Amino acid sequence: MVSGEPDQVMFSTTGKGKTMRQTRREFLKTVAVAGSSAALLECTGLLRKASAEDLAESMAEVKGYTYCDGCNHVPMCGMVYFRRGEVITRLETRQDHNYPNSTICSKGYAQLQEQYHPDRLRYPLKRTNPKGRPAKWKRISWDEAIRTTAKHLNGVKAKYGADKVCFFTGDPKEMRPVLQRLAYSFGSPNFGSESSTCFRSVSLGSLLLSGLPRPGAGPGKETRNCFVWGVNQSYSMATAMKSLLRAKEAGVRYFVVDPRKTPMVRTLDGFHLPLRPGTDGALALGIMNVVINEDLYDKEFVGKWVHGFEELKVYVQEFPPEKTARITGVPADRIREAARAFADGPTTVMLSASPVVHHTNGNQNLRAVLTLFAITGNFDRPGGMVVPPPAVLPSTTDGHPVFCRRTDLLPKLQPLRADRDYFPVWAELVSEIQMNRLPEYVDRGRIKAMLLFGGNAKMWPQPHLYQKALLGMDFSAAVDYFYRPWTHDYVDLLLPAATCFERLAPAAVFGRSVYQRQPVKPLGEAREDWQIITDIGTALGLKKEFFNGSLEAVINEDLKPTGLTVEQLRKAEGSMATVPASGAPKPRKYELGMLRPDKLPGFDTPTGKIEVYSTILEKHGVDPLPTYKEPSESLLSNPEMAKKYPLVFxxxxxxxxxxxxxxxxxxxxxxxxxxxxxxxxxxxAKARGIREGDTVILENSRGHITVKAHLTEMVGAGMVDIYHGWVKQDVNTMLARDFDPISGFPPYKSALCDVKKASV
Ligand code: SF4
Structure with a gap:
């Protein structure tokens, strides 16, 4: 609850699992800050029957553009909004937006209800009671918030060193480039993000194998087969389904590798390989066994471009189809059929961020999957895993290395990384630090202060340790749309972020097209992240790097490689410009010297080849081949525990x-x-006397939660699936902090558990 003026007293329901409650009067008060309108009331569905006298004077409807940040990807689907005054009244899909086939989804439309939610933070807040208790907040000015933050960060720098300050981004990802610039300019290499549990393990596996930061993916014109490996885009990125369906109509055959029978199996008429969670590596090795023994691999490519094939050839003999079937649960004839698809390529793969890598053996699993596509000659082959041509700017997830100061400042700071001796492979190849050992970094005095943009202390297994870590810091400040007690009760300052309708930065870049938002005035004193970071940088004394607080100058610096400026984009039709391509896309870039900084043919790895035998892993004392080990907690690795907890979680x-x-x-x-x-x-369910809708207890050796049962064939026998992110029924309390030694990723998808009916 909040002290201070009435405007601040609006935190009572946020994030506690209750639906939004709000009186009409309260709602009108909320939107009155920017001027209310009838259309807004109707479109948000909050007050469908607002009477005429409640409505503000009718104003002309004006169109503007933004892009959604709802998926926690990069700036994504283009939106046309309609506003009256500064209040947005409705949304439409932006048809000329270049994100492939983008159409606003249900969450995208719901952004408007989030935008005008009564609990949105509107003013900078400072706590008035000790951390670790339900926060009491006092409104402060932005000037005080920025000065206080700068004073504490510079204090930690003077006392312990700049590296003791951690700069963290969670959701959305949009502030990553400018926050890296701040961290490295300040003198700390300790910039981290939620990618420590998301896409970065795929990226790391790809770097180890081929030197490419991400594997090319998705079906193209020439594709014959597409492996959908652990991806359920019908849920995670529904807007991308159109292109998959079009490819299906064009004759692409889909193989869906997933423990669950997701809608991808039915919608794409996919050949299902229903594996036991965490056995992706074994399955890939089993398929490679058939591919190699039946001579289905690409001998010319392997002979010229693959390092370690002979060692791999010997190793895969340990995975004949029948044995692989016993490990993975996928029938041997299905393994053979999947392997034989490689005789009829090109074959590509779509990998998602998590199902393959959220295990204690995750990164080796991922490397095995990528190895399968490498030895079959599908790397950067038309219709295979095509490496996309360089975009005019790197994605917001990575940021431009020069703008982020990764090229000139980070190399010198590397020895000061907090994760250096916990995850040495990650620390060598991934610029951001691995955040999953934050409690240990704090315990060992490596982190003393933290800035969190969209941070969530409950995203990790055993969340209480991350809350304790925040509590143990000298200073922390969080920037967010809402007060989220499970994180913000452990910080000193809470600052209100502007939404994707209220922000100018960053540009959205798809291929050669650059888009700029046309923001409305933020609610209250909400401020956009890029501006907050620019202000903090300036207050820290980094005036040159942050252009004396000028957001527009900072964005222009980021835009430099495009040759565009904020002003030019502002004046451009639809605030969009296209930068001409420098040439036609080329396949087999490795033959043309396009994948290495020295422009020599080959891959950007120590041997210049695809390393199925990784010389980097060998240097770090890790199995250089994509070897398969059971997840550390599994039916096979832990049979005693499995007697009590026979289901995979x-x-x-x-x-x-x-x-x-x-x-x-x-x-x-x-x-x-x-x-x-x-x-x-x-x-x-039947074996346990459980029916649809029953209250059940999901339990394992670390804890339990009480939830409702939903019976579905989508989940195979012997496993359960539960969505995360509930504050009370927090699945992360049931997970082990048992991290993959290569990537540091936690095992979100291979714990053991059981379900029983709750007594009523
Ligand atoms: S798919 Fe939906 S939530 Fe994601 S960016 Fe598009 S509209 Fe937003």
């Missing part, structure tokens, strides 16, 4: 209504699933 897969912890208080989407449910196969 999966969490973290997307559902259509939520993105991680977001949207629980937004009626348009939360009404679809107002409470957590555990998905259970009817066979397992």
């Amino acid at each position: 999966m969490t973290g897969a997307r559902i259509p209504f939520y993105t991680h912890t977001k949207w629980r208080d937004v009626p348009w989407v939360s009404e679809f699933q107002p409470e957590p449910v555990v998905n259970l196969n009817p066979q397992d």
